[in-house]
Amino acid sequence: MEILHSVTLDVEKCKGCTTCIKHCPTEAIRVRRGKAQILSQRCIDCGQCVRVCPHHAKKVVCDPFDMLKDFEYKIALPAPSFYGQFKNINDVNIILGGLLKIGFDSVFEVSKAAEMLSDLTRKTIKEPKDMRRPVISSACPAAVRLIRMRYPNLVENVMPQIAPVELAAILSRKQAAAETGLSPDKIGVFFITPCPAKVTGARYPIGGMPRVIDGAFSMTAIYKKIVGVINETEEPEALSSSGIMGIGWAVTGGESAALLNDTHLAVDGIENIKKVLEDIEDGRLPEIEFVELNACTQGCVGGCLTVENPYIAKTRIKRLMKYLPVSRNKFESGVGNKNLVTWDNQLKYSPVWRLGEDTTDALEKLNKINELYESLPGLDCASCGAPSCKAFAEDIVLGIASEEDCIFRMRERMQYLSGMGDADSYLPPPFRKSGEAQK
Amino acid sequence: MTEQLVLNYSIAGDDFTKAGEAAADFKTVLKKTGVPPDIIRRAAICMYEGEINMVIHADGGDAEIIIGADKIEIILADRGPGIPDIELAMQEGYTTAPENIRSLGFGAGMGLPNMKRYSDGFDIKSAPGVGTTVKMTIMLPKNRE
Structure with a gap:
């Protein structure tokens, strides 16, 4: 059953920063088009995002x-x-x-x-x-x-x-x-x-x-x-x-x-x-x-x-x-x-984290996720709109994100297309590979 | 080719604060695969007990887990002191864990018996001075639905 959550977004106030997605305990928020979107199935209405949002853009809809x-x-x-x-x-x-x-x-x-x-x-x-x-x-x-x-x-x-x-x-x-x-x-x-x-x-x-x-x-x-x-x-x-x-x-x-x-x-x-x-x-x-x-x-x-x-x-x-x-x-x-x-029925498991229809399908996806994850920068910067590189890799395989949403991937691609300069000049300091690492 | 997922963990031997981390990660992965809950539970217990054993007795080791469509295999290999008498070690309550470890709540002598009980296939090879390898198999039900 699709439920209407009490935790909602004030679109006007949301700046699209990544604070809430990093704090959400069920990884239920993604930033899309500059706004934080809640993945309804994963939200448990705990209110963590309401607490941490610096712009007070997460609000709780109670009754009037x-x-x-x-x-x-x-x-x-x-x-x-x-x-x-x-x-x-x-x-x-x-x-x-x-x-x-x-x-x-x-x-x-x-x-x-x-x-x-x-x-x-x-x-x-x-x-x-x-x-x-x-x-x-x-x-x-x-x-x-x-x-x-x-x-x-x-x-x-x-x-x-x-x-x-x-x-x-x-x-x-x-x-x-x-x-x-x-x-x-x-x-x-x-x-x-x-x-x-x-x-x-x-x-x-x-x-x-x-x-x-x-x-x-x-x-x-x-x-x-x-x-x-x-x-x-x-x-x-x-x-x-x-x-x-x-x-x-x-x-x-x-x-x-x-x-x-x-x-x-x-x-x-x-x-x-x-x-x-x-x-x-x-x-x-x-x-x-x-x-x-x-x-x-x-x-x-x-x-x-x-x-x-x-x-x-x-x-x-x-x-x-x-x-x-x-x-x-x-x-x-x-x-x-x-x-x-007493409830009429025992609580039922709702496998919102399951990746595939059956085990084979899920294993295939997990392999793709791991492979993708290895190739990502691992910074967990959340610029892609997902809370971590791991969650991002999952999103790609599940079809709700694209590899080029990663700003590092995009830089690489831009560099490839422009065909000039060395890779390092396109990367921010933490990722440059040339030069000595300082102890 | 049937799809397989291979997980590799290197278990640190000297660090009790990290003991159980590999088992926890393995469990998280299993929950994403749609494997039935009771199997997740059994597999997680097998891995957890094995991981703790390697931490306590063998100064760590390596875990390889192969998840296929029909079964899960957990292979734990260490280069620890080995087990001189496997039959004795398999008895419930038999423990060689030192007092300081038992006081932490580990080493109750249930590790190997539990691993055997919760797996469908259990194989242990050990040589004193060389190390121990445990291989556990947990069968998955045929394609459901």
């Missing part, structure tokens, strides 16, 4: 706030990372109260649903080995998409469970329908998200379950709306009903800590995730039962739609959690039905 008016009853689902964005606010209730002031009729904390799911996972992880170990969390959609395209042997390790925000959406809509008597489609459920991966996840649920979230607003946008209407001295209504375990999901280690077992691993940052997944794939982590993965540094507080530096947000989250009960929600009383939170 005025879509609230399309619904009679509006529910806000704030991610726990939202609580870490505010200076001097030491009570979650003040933040939740702020959401009611800007147009929402009620709030349902994602951390509340997270507590219910943690409660369930605590039980299921003890059950007989009906899942491949280690069980890998499905909460970070960027990490799950990475697994789906790169780790065929790990798709069965991914916990087939909906994300806390999806559960929050289902429960809050049901609750609101019961309380107001409105039909469920008149009720709008809106996620306040720290990252683009979750915007895409809200539109196209990763486990293939039906869509349950009506819209996703960036944390930055909502922050701007409520920061002016709340203050630390007000006496808030008691709206929050989650504890340490739920709010802890905002930072790396929170989801694992809520499992109360010590054979887990909590990993953040895409490059670190890749290393750990390689190890798991090769069976090198036999003692680990559960793996929490967060594509962003420090966890969801590091998402590219947050306002605050992740480290500060983390400290604030820790402070907010200090005097809270450990957990205030149980799966049995809150949800009850395990089928409601």
Whole structure:
């Protein structure tokens, strides 16, 4: 299925520099005609390009706030990372109260649903080995998409469970329908998200379950709306009903800590995730039962739609959690039905990196790629629009680039055509072959 | 001619930080070929164990991998001390790895047994003072689809 990514390009602002293509963890961007193009199939919406673009040309397309008016009853689902964005606010209730002031009729904390799911996972992880170990969390959609395209042997390790925000959406809509008597489609459920991966996840649920979230607003946008209407001295209504375990999901280690077992691993940052997944794939982590993965540094507080530096947000989250009960929600009383939170199907491998229709075809291409790669300068300068000479060689063989896109190749050709001068005079200093190399 | 892809790796012997790099690269290549995931896993384990063995015991060596349409061959050759008693070395849990290496989590005596278990063909030749050559074959299913 072709999906519409939330990470997109602002064509006007893009200068065609090569910063994003070098930083993309899945080599999903190419520069063509002076603009960065995202290869849709490979993009996992991690937001790395949004962070690194010096021209702010990578933007995240969230939903417009005025879509609230399309619904009679509006529910806000704030991610726990939202609580870490505010200076001097030491009570979650003040933040939740702020959401009611800007147009929402009620709030349902994602951390509340997270507590219910943690409660369930605590039980299921003890059950007989009906899942491949280690069980890998499905909460970070960027990490799950990475697994789906790169780790065929790990798709069965991914916990087939909906994300806390999806559960929050289902429960809050049901609750609101019961309380107001409105039909469920008149009720709008809106996620306040720290990252683009979750915007895409809200539109196209990763486990293939039906869509349950009506819209996703960036944390930055909502922050701007409520920061002016709340203050630390007000006496808030008691709206929050989650504890340490739920709010802890905002930072790396929170989801694992809520499992109360010590054979887990909590990993953040895409490059670190890749290393750990390689190890798991090769069976090198036999003692680990559960793996929490967060594509962003420090966890969801590091998402590219947050306002605050992740480290500060983390400290604030820790402070907010200090005097809270450990957990205030149980799966049995809150949800009850395990089928409601379980994907219908196991995650499926999507071989976007496969080069050919069959092995023979792929081997033929790989040989051509290696041969080409040997002949390229190896500078990984990205002037061709691909992130590295290796990726460029692949692009040529796959027919999405031409050998002459390499500026060094082009120089050689120009020199051949003009038939004068020696080769060196056409090359920039790092590539000249004559003269002594200096030690 | 049937298409083949040959990969050559030179495994450094003294560098534990690089151990496993060749296996990781090999695995990346396999994922691009469309070889079924369970075969990728087996081949990667065979290569990884072999690579680690060469690093621990033989001061490195050379790996040649031939990927064809019907099988994968992994040939690991070193000029290490050789194995005096192959039968003994093939036993699970038998190890000659020194304590400092075992403390790193390597050398549990499962390397050779795993290589044999996960390959379809396993051949080992070794001569003390000359070196060891291991050849593993992993069969690929007939052209799918």
